[in-house]
Amino acid sequence: MTTKKTAAADHASLVRMLRDEDFASLAARAYALKTEVWGKRVALRGLVEVSNVCARNCLYCGIRRGNAKTARYRMDEDEILAAVAWAAENRYGSVVLQSGETDDEPSALFFERVLRHIRAELGDGLGITLSLGERHRDVYRRWLDAGANRYLLRIETSDPELFARIHPAEQSWRTRLECLRTLRDLGYVVGSGVMIGLPGQDVDSLARDIEFLRDEGVDMVGMGPYIAHPDTPLAAYAPRLEREQLLDLSLRMIAAVRLAIPDANIAATTALQAIDPEGREKGLLAGANVVMPNITPRKYRGDYLLYPGKPCTEEDSELCRGCLERRVKSIGEEIAWGERCDPVHFERRTR
Numbered sequence: 001m002t003t004k005k006t007a008a009a010d011h012a013s014l015v016r017m018l019r020d021e022d023f024a025s026l027a028a029r030a031y032a033l034k035t036e037v038w039g040k041r042v043a044l045r046g047l048v049e050v051s052n053v054c055a056r057n058c059l060y061c062g063i064r065r066g067n068a069k070t071a072r073y074r075m076d077e078d079e080i081l082a083a084v085a086w087a088a089e090n091r092y093g094s095v096v097l098q099s100g101e102t103d104d105e106p107s108a109l110f111f112e113r114v115l116r117h118i119r120a121e122l123g124d125g126l127g128i129t130l131s132l133g134e135r136h137r138d139v140y141r142r143w144l145d146a147g148a149n150r151y152l153l154r155i156e157t158s159d160p161e162l163f164a165r166i167h168p169a170e171q172s173w174r175t176r177l178e179c180l181r182t183l184r185d186l187g188y189v190v191g192s193g194v195m196i197g198l199p200g201q202d203v204d205s206l207a208r209d210i211e212f213l214r215d216e217g218v219d220m221v222g223m224g225p226y227i228a229h230p231d232t233p234l235a236a237y238a239p240r241l242e243r244e245q246l247l248d249l250s251l252r253m254i255a256a257v258r259l260a261i262p263d264a265n266i267a268a269t270t271a272l273q274a275i276d277p278e279g280r281e282k283g284l285l286a287g288a289n290v291v292m293p294n295i296t297p298r299k300y301r302g303d304y305l306l307y308p309g310k311p312c313t314e315e316d317s318e319l320c321r322g323c324l325e326r327r328v329k330s331i332g333e334e335i336a337w338g339e340r341c342d343p344v345h346f347e348r349r350t351r
């Protein structure tokens with residue numbers, strides 16, 4: 001594995017990558033860099049969607065508190081532990097625990113207990129990423145002390161005005177930024193990202209998103225296309241990009257992030273697969289090095305619908321595992337079974 005310095009991609013060259021450069025040559029450059037840093041290897045993160053109960057009201061999200069059509073669930077401690085143990089037994093190097101947000105002490109305590117329980121049962125080998133939203137510094141610290149290593153919190157857009165248009169007034173871009181900085185100060189491996197194709201977002205704004213992720217020292221990047229959910233207020237906003245355009249832009253974003261932050265972990269996200277059955281493979285060939293197979297118990301999957309058309313809601317984890325291995329092999333890559341694959345970027349940042 002090579003350690004790469006952060007590349008100096010300026011605004012104009014990022015805009016060129018997102019709009020003008022021939023896609024095949026852009027993807028080839030990014031894939032070559034990915035192979036130089038990571039080899040032909042793909043890291044796995046087993047995604048457990050632990051609850052869709054949410055106190056927030058993001059205008060685009062299917063599990064927002066205002067969506068009365070969503071049946072709410074919370075996995076209990078044993079169910080979470082069983083899913084994580086399955087991931088460890090099946091040599092997934094790490095897991096992500098993701099949830100809607102409930103900013104209260106019982107939920108802070110619940111995850112603290114779950115984390116201690118996982119570490120007591122499974123030891124320190126497994127990477128544990130949390131994606132539980134905006135919380136107080138003390139809560140982030142308690143979860144880190146209890147055994148979490150990484151935290152994923154998307155900034156959604158680096159443009160505070162666009163952020164304000166897609167969130168209710170009580171949610172602020174500044175708070176999210178402060179959470180990201182707190183996580184970094186505390187010593188988490190930090191992940192962030194944006195949605196691509198939001199109403200009112202242009203290529204200039206997306207180029208600034210990449211500069212934001214680079215300048216904030218983000219170690220992991222998870223980005224995906226915005227997909228309108230009919231039961232959300234943002235769905236009424238038009239025009240939206242056509243599927244082909246959205247796919248092209250999402251893949252260009254992956255490639256441009258790889259070229260701007262060569263040693264970051266970059267995910268080929270589920271939303272990419274939702275707009276193209278081969279979206280994840282295309283993401284890997286455009287420079288991503290991580291996939292996040294869903295390992296949520298099947299009975300809950302249909303209720304964690306952030307957007308319509310989410311793939312794998314009818315499958316179980318076993319089936320997903322086999323399908324994934326075939327897909328990764330089909331593009332000439334190997335899964336890094338049993339490896340945590342910590343981002344080289346984090347090692348460099350904290351050295």
Ligand code: SAM
Pocket residue numbers: 060061062063098099100101131132133134152153154156194195224225226227228229271306307
């Ligand atoms: N509540 C936590 C948080 O906000 O970080 C984690 C769960 S949240 C549902 C995870 C991510 O889903 C968000 O950061 C957002 O980018 C993505 N998401 C929500 N609705 C979406 C949509 N309609 N299309 C694409 N992505 C969406």
